[in-house]
Amino acid sequence: MTVDGRPPPGGAGEELLDLAPCGYVVMDTGGRILSSNREFERMVGYGGTEPASGDRSLASLLPAGARIFLETRLWPMLELEGAVREIALDLVRTDGSRIPVLFNAVVGPDRDGAPTTIRAVFMETTERHRYEQDLLAATTAAEAARVEANRLSEILQQTFVPPPPPAIPDLRVAATYRPAGDGTVVGGDFYDFFRVDPTHWMIALGDVRGKGVEAAAVTSFVRHTVRALAIEDPDPARVLAMVNRALLEHDTDRYCTLVLASLQRGSRGWDIQLSLAGHAPALVRAAGGEVSELGVPGTALGVREDPTFHTVRRRLGTETVTLYTDGVTDAREGGEFFGEQRLRTLIGSSRHDPASITDGIASTVLRYQGGDASDDIAVVTFQGAEDH
Amino acid sequence: MSFAVRLNATVRGLRDAQAIVFIHGYGCGQEVWRHVAPEFEADHQVVLIDLPGTDGADGSAYDPARHSSLLGYRDDLISLMDELDLRSAVLVGHSVSAMIVALVQIERPDLVDRLVLAAPSPRYIDDAPYVGGFSTADIDDLLALMNRNHLGWQEPLAEMVAGAGSPQIKGELVELFCRMRPTVAAQFAELTFRGDNRADLVEITTPTLVLQCRDDVVAPLTVGRYVADAVAGSELRIIETRGHCPQLSAPGETTSAIRDFLARPPHRVAGR
Structure with missing residues (x-):
């Protein structure tokens, strides 16, 4: 997109998306990946040289447990609301390791205006994920401490009744x-x-x-x-x-x-x-x-x-x-x-x-x-x- | 409080006609039936509910003890049907609710004329030679993932910051689908994905349709076949679609599959 008719400095169209610092994929509404950019392929472990397999779905890139989450919660939300945002997922790389990502997706009209494609971005969150894990552990510990404090207080209360x-x-x-x-x-x-x-x-x-x-x-x-x-x-x-x-x-x-x-x-x-x-x-x-x-x-x-x-x-x-x-x-x-x-x-x-x-x-x-x-x-x- | 209010029951369609009750599965509420349920309003009394613990149901409907077993959900549904005076109804249960409606039929055959089990799985975890599709570790993974994604529920941290019941938080929760309180979502997921209802299937005594998606990673084709084999006199219908929610991904085909099934004579010859 340009203001003066010249090509934009970051490239246009496919080049623009290919060089973007986030994973970008286009899927059909069944979750089959139709196209992806270079960063996405880097995330899931393809260096950009080996070709990714032709018939991949998002589910196939997730751990088995996450597929249940995708199918029972995310796809219905996408269907009913047209978008999901800030979903924390792990992608499984080609070497079997996992990479934590944040996932946003929208159901978008294709060239004919029909809502048959899903556009999704993936942002790697390895660092944030560690922080999130710490926060989760701290929250769990705080909740356990609160429960224990209440229990002690109740015992004390009974002692003083x-x-x-x-x-x-x-x-x-x-x-x-x-x-x-x-x-x-x-x-x-x-x-x-x-x-x-x-x-x-x-x-x-x-x-x-x-x-x-x-x-x-x-x-x-x-x-x-x-x-x-x-x-x-x-x-x-x-x-x-x-x-x-x-x-x-x-x-x-x-x-x-x-x-x-x-x-x-x-x-x-x-x-x-x-x-x-x-x-x-x-x-x-x-x-x-x-x-x-x-x-x-x-x-x-x-x-x-x-x-x-x-x-x-x-x-x-x-x-x-x-x-x-x-x-x-x-x-x-x-x-x-x-x-x-x-x-x-x-x-x-x-x-x-x-x-x-x-x-x-x-x-x-x-x-x-x-x-x-x-x-x-x-x-x-x-x-x-x-x-x- | 009546069960109709607790379960946010919606009743539409033709009064005094045979009732068809749609029960959503794990993950969403009655909104998943929005493309299918209206198709039955012309000649059925159509009933939709939200299971206890979902955003649509009344907050008091969920009881961690009662709902630590599918029998609690079964009893809620029986109470609702008695309250609404529904007899000889068609029960359509999706995903885990396929097992709930089966339990209703076994407990109270008088309430149920026919069953539709949509994307059913009586057991998700492999138990050789049975293949459910998942391992115990996969389900642990799922629960950990749910803990990372509260999907719009912001308690308790956001409530601590903004103050419990702050209108800002309440406002954000309005008009969102597929929301469950995180603690409930975790308990219901445990129940759903670690449960085993294989032994119940053989107890079903009413004509049953098994709706199976062609390509469903949650309840694969082999599981659908297992269900159809276990339920005497049942019929397996494969919907040509991907995913676990045929009522969303292939509503037309799902509707006609149910319609065809209901149009058949009630008593089929035993032995397939």
């Missing part, structure tokens, strides 16, 4: 824990029940900020510190003050909210002492369904050198007490939070027993989020047994 609460004489208890998302990420919510002496139990429920292995490690640290300290001095506010100091000294910038309740069994039922550290108050449901708060706001753990914690005391009758993490109230549907008001209404309209309240909260909140929990949820409800 709080066990079912122990049987506590004269106390009815129901607890639930639902991890966020698909359960592959370790969350920071936890609860714990432990005995200080035969008539004295502690219940802790908390939320370490963040997710993942580091949050899980802090969760473990807080749980065990609370246990150790409460054996010595079960006053919740004083325990929280010491946990706060321990956490400030701990090499982490994670903080933690916690509600800690001490339950002392007396001759006339249970006495509860409860303290809050940056955590939502407990919700108390009276037998008639009225819901009220229990607890005085306190400082989150691991934040300040001079925190304030208050222990509130109360004699428990027939009411239920519910502790929960903010995965409940912060659950979202679209932009709207589940919120404390919905939670109070839910508890107020529930049956008056710990299992109904706990299960009702977990299932309602999960449903509210369309089954896809964005945060962990931990809920504990307890109630003095009625028969004393």
